[in-house]
Amino acid sequence: MLASGSGTNLQALLATPEVRPHIALVVSDNPDAPALARARSHDVAVATVRWADHGGREPFSEALADAVESVGAKGVVLAGFMRILGPGFIDRFHGRILNVHPSLLPAFPGAHAVEHALEHGVKVTGVTVHFVDDKVDNGPIVAQAPVLVRPGDDVQTLHGRIQAEEHRIYPEIVRAFVEGRLEVAERRVVMR
């Protein structure tokens, strides 16, 4: 699992009995990420790969991939990981990286999806779980859940309801992934 921030999605995964035993390592780019404390409290191994310790996106991506491979992980789950991964990572785990994103992709890719949804005045936004490919927030979609925007919503209130949906659907999808029931070929996703 890769996580940069508060780690509420990671928490939902740690609390899923069918998923927890498959979590070999949690890696963060941020040594102070609350996500790391959540992992430690569940006796899951943690590692930090700092952006500033590497000379740019490729060396950083290679170092992350080395950390993931060091525990023999076969798949990667991004849980609020806020760095763009370079080919040095994606090529090594192609078709084996899942991400959760707080919008209905392809609307509002990037790091400010909730703000952008509010700025555009959309009435429905939501959550997307997708495989990661070489473009940002672009890979094959596995699942989506809609969230209605309410009058008076701000980033915090809307993101809160989006996260509730993330915590509901991501564990289900990750469970299928770790149980070998989720596959992708080209843009075709099959979940058994």
Ligand code: GAR
């Ligand atoms: C989640 O809402 C996730 O969708 C978002 O960051 C949040 C992390 O929360 N990810 C992105 O915006 C990726 N582009 P968490 O650390 O509490 O799981």
